[in-house]
Amino acid sequence: MATHFYTASSLDGFIATDDHSLDWLLSQDIDQDGPMAYQGFERGIGALAMGASTYEWVMRHEHGAWGYAQPTWVFTHRDLERPEVGDVRFVQGEVAAAHATMIDAAADKDVWVVGGGELAGQFADAGLLDEVWVQFAPLTLGSGAPLLPRALALELLEVARNRSFLCGRYRVVKDGDFRA
Ligand SMILES: NC(=O)c1ccc[n+]([C@@H]2O[C@H](COP(=O)([O-])OP(=O)(O)OC[C@H]3O[C@@H](n4cnc5c(N)ncnc54)[C@H](OP(=O)(O)O)[C@@H]3O)[C@@H](O)[C@H]2O)c1
Numbered sequence: 803m804a805t806h807f808y809t810a811s812s813l814d815g816f817i818a819t820d821d822h823s824l825d826w827l828l829s830q831d832i833d834q835d836g837p838m839a840y841q842g843f844e845r846g847i848g849a850l851a852m853g854a855s856t857y858e859w860v861m862r863h864e865h866g867a868w869g870y871a872q873p874t875w876v877f878t879h880r881d882l883e884r885p886e887v888g889d890v891r892f893v894q895g896e897v898a899a900a901h902a903t904m905i906d907a908a909a910d911k912d913v914w915v916v917g918g919g920e921l922a923g924q925f926a927d928a929g930l931l932d933e934v935w936v937q938f939a940p941l942t943l944g945s946g947a948p949l950l951p952r953a954l955a956l957e958l959l960e961v962a963r964n965r966s967f968l969c970g971r972y973r974v975v976k977d978g979d980f981r982a
Pocket of ligand 1: 809810811816817822823824853855857877878880893895896917919921947
């Protein structure tokens with residue numbers, strides 16, 4: 803059982819614009835059944851974690867409907883609106899305690915850290931992030947929400963092209979002597 807950060811990014815390492823737009827991403831060409839695409843990845847996922855901005859984006863984008871069947875832990879310090887259906891659990895503070903309950907809930911499946919990058923960094927800080935999957939879109943944004951604002955050593959496990967996207971899957975090297 804593993805914990806993955808699976809996301810799309812601009813080539814210069816941003817996963818959303820400064821004003822949290824993903825229009826640049828949603829307009830790209832991708833084969834949803836193709837290599838490293840969401841459909842195949844999501845089948846192996848038993849629990850989700852996301853930060854407040856990501857949750858708010860999903861709620862805005864889906865107009866309050868909840869698109870995930872798996873239980874989802876939302877990290878926030880605020881009292882955010884809940885979807886009408888869906889298993890959403892608001893938590894705050896250290897990620898390790900919540901991660902233990904995610905692992906239990908996921909049973910034999912994996913955990914997906916949806917984003918943002920700083921939350922994925924908190925899982926990495928706690929030694930709980932196993933893999934990073936990135937679909938790089940063919941553009942730069944110049945600024946925005948960072949992909950993964952940490953110094954981490956990664957081992958490239960898999961690479962693929964999916965239409966417009968350059969896709970990489972990496973293992974987080976936890977015991978190396980990497981220095982940034
Ligand atoms: N390109 C993609 O595939 C992709 C994937 C995922 C997300 N995104 C987008 O990327 C952007 C990410 O936004 P973001 O960088 O602001 O990150 P985020 O993780 O979505 O949200 C950050 C917020 O989460 C809360 N938070 C984080 N860690 C916490 C903790 N340990 N305890 C309690 N609260 C915690 C804080 O909000 P409060 O203190 O205000 O509660 C913090 O300001 C969003 O626009 C999202 O839609 C893109």
